[in-house]
Amino acid sequence: MDTAPLAFSRHNHSHCVSDALDAATTLCTERGARLTPLRKQVLELIWQSHKPLGAYAILDQLAAQATKPVAPPTVYRALDFLLEQKLIHRIGALNAYIGCPHPDHHHASHFLLCDDCGRAEEIHSKSVSRSIQKAASEAGFTVQSQSLEVFGLCPDCSPQDKHDA
Amino acid sequence: MDTAPLAFSRHNHSHCVSDALDAATTLCTERGARLTPLRKQVLELIWQSHKPLGAYAILDQLAAQATKPVAPPTVYRALDFLLEQKLIHRIGALNAYIGCPHPDHHHASHFLLCDDCGRAEEIHSKSVSRSIQKAASEAGFTVQSQSLEVFGLCPDCSPQDKHDA
DNA sequence: ACGAATATGTTATACTATAACTATCTTTGG
DNA sequence: CCAAAGATAGTTATAGTATAACATATTCGT
Ligand SMILES: [Zn+2]
Ligand SMILES: [Zn+2]
Ligand SMILES: [Zn+2]
Ligand SMILES: [Zn+2]
Numbered sequence: 307m308d309t310a311p312l313a314f315s316r317h318n319h320s321h322c323v324s325d326a327l328d329a330a331t332t333l334c335t336e337r338g339a340r341l342t343p344l345r346k347q348v349l350e351l352i353w354q355s356h357k358p359l360g361a362y363a364i365l366d367q368l369a370a371q372a373t374k375p376v377a378p379p380t381v382y383r384a385l386d387f388l389l390e391q392k393l394i395h396r397i398g399a400l401n402a403y404i405g406c407p408h409p410d411h412h413h414a415s416h417f418l419l420c421d422d423c424g425r426a427e428e429i430h431s432k433s434v435s436r437s438i439q440k441a442a443s444e445a446g447f448t449v450q451s452q453s454l455e456v457f458g459l460c461p462d463c464s465p466q467d468k469h470d471a
Numbered sequence: 472m473d474t475a476p477l478a479f480s481r482h483n484h485s486h487c488v489s490d491a492l493d494a495a496t497t498l499c500t501e502r503g504a505r506l507t508p509l510r511k512q513v514l515e516l517i518w519q520s521h522k523p524l525g526a527y528a529i530l531d532q533l534a535a536q537a538t539k540p541v542a543p544p545t546v547y548r549a550l551d552f553l554l555e556q557k558l559i560h561r562i563g564a565l566n567a568y569i570g571c572p573h574p575d576h577h578h579a580s581h582f583l584l585c586d587d588c589g590r591a592e593e594i595h596s597k598s599v600s601r602s603i604q605k606a607a608s609e610a611g612f613t614v615q616s617q618s619l620e621v622f623g624l625c626p627d628c629s630p631q632d633k634h635d636a
Numbered sequence: 637a638c639g640a641a642t643a644t645g646t647t648a649t650a651c652t653a654t655a656a657c658t659a660t661c662t663t664t665g666g
Numbered sequence: 667c668c669a670a671a672g673a674t675a676g677t678t679a680t681a682g683t684a685t686a687a688c689a690t691a692t693t694c695g696t
Contacts, residue, residue: 314610340693342643361683377646382684387643398563399618401652401683418612431606434599438621441596445479446626447583453564453620456603461611505662507674526652542677547653552674566652566683 312407313356313427314420314460323353326405330393333409339391347371348384349405352394357424358402361385397426399455404428414438414452422463477572478521478592479585479625488518491570495558498574504556512536513549514570517559522589523567526550562591564620569593579603581619587628 312322330349334341341349351367352359361381369376385403388394394403395415404417404426416434418427434454442449459465477487495514499506506514516532517524526546534541550568553559559568560580569582569591581599583592599619607614624630 314612340642342692344644374645378684379646379686380644383644398620416606418607418610420612421615427610427612429606429610431602433602434606437596437598437602438619441594441599442583442621442623445583445592445594446629447479447585447592447621448624448629449621450586450623452622454603454617455563455619456607456612456614456617458607458615459613464611464613505673509675539676543653544655544677545675548675 313425314462323350326353326407329409334391345384345387348381349388349393352403353405356426358397358400358404358426360402397455398453414454416454418456420460420463421457422459425460478590479627488515491518491572494574499556510549510552513546514553514558517568518570521591523562523565523569523591525567562620563618579617579619583621585625585628586622587624590625
């Protein structure tokens with residue numbers, strides 16, 4: 307099914323990129339937000355893989371593509387825009403950024419992060435969301451945003467890997 | 472009950488500090504780890520409140536207490552030790568550190584963080600842990616560590632605050 | 637075209653964390 | 667007790683992440 311997690315599976319990644327860029331274009335148009343060439347370029351760089359990308363890695367690649375030198379604020383402002391539009395998520399433990407595969411509906415930032423290959427997969431578990439919401443409510447806490455970063459080994463990098471053992 | 476969350480409630484905080492320092496002393500002794508004066512001093516600084524404390528805030532306070540200037544590695548090495556011993560947790564979204572109230576049993580880092588007052592409360596919900604573990608397993612992912620950072624408003628800072636309305 | 641608002645460029649700086657080397661302290665075996 | 671080995675702490679320098687402040691350029695509605 308096409309809603310299955312992709313990051314840890316073999317897949318045609320060019321579809322991820324084009325889907326993400328198309329969705330971003332549509333959403334920004336709907337919202338009256340301006341997905342400028344620079345912002346789109348940064349989004350595309352982030353989507354080049356399923357590995358969270360640091361701001362300065364983005365900067366280096368921008369600089370390599372551009373003729374003029376690129377300064378940090380250029381990157382951070384684009385990242386701020388993409389974060390505001392929920393087109394990307396920030397992985398706090400890595401100081402890095404990754405594309406959101408479902409930017410059309412707002413949701414918490416829940417990720418599985420492979421310590422070995424570095425890939426990240428966003429998870430959307432009702433059970434996880436509900437249990438977190440419930441735990442917060444019981445503490446009298448009003449949730450505004452949440453970030454879950456689960457580190458470990460993805461199926462490909464697990465020792466008991468079954469996919470070609 | 473004495474296992475109830477404290478950070479967001481009125482409580483005698485000196486007990487938090489003494490309990491934490493006592494527990495740390497006991498655990499380090501059991502483990503053959505050396506809770507040196509410097510490390511204990513850093514732990515006590517972190518426990519001065521339930522607000523996550525940044526490394527350079529710790530540094531400034533250390534410097535204020537000491538006669539000699541204090542350099543970053545001094546602080547970061549103490550933090551590394553305390554993290555290894557699970558006496559503190561790191562809050563990735565804030566680049567800050569907070570004391571663990573239950574260092575005797577290993578557990579994931581799950582926090583409620585108030586956007587208004589800055590206080591953090593560690594939560595220990597079986598339901599949250601289980602649902603996360605389940606979601607990871609279903610993705611074929613082997614969990615090694617996890618960090619949950621829930622931002623919002625604590626009971627004291629919520630508009631519909633009932634505690635003295 | 638005009639002014640307001642938004643976006644980008646530019647320079648400097650703040651904040652967070654680690655590398656590499658030296659010195660001191662602690663433990664342990666002789 | 668002493669010396670060697672290992673762990674802890676001091677010191678200096680630098681790497682990595684992010685923002686402030688101000689100038690310029692572009693876009694949008696009128
Ligand atoms: Zn892909
Ligand atoms: Zn997402
Ligand atoms: Zn307390
Ligand atoms: Zn804890």
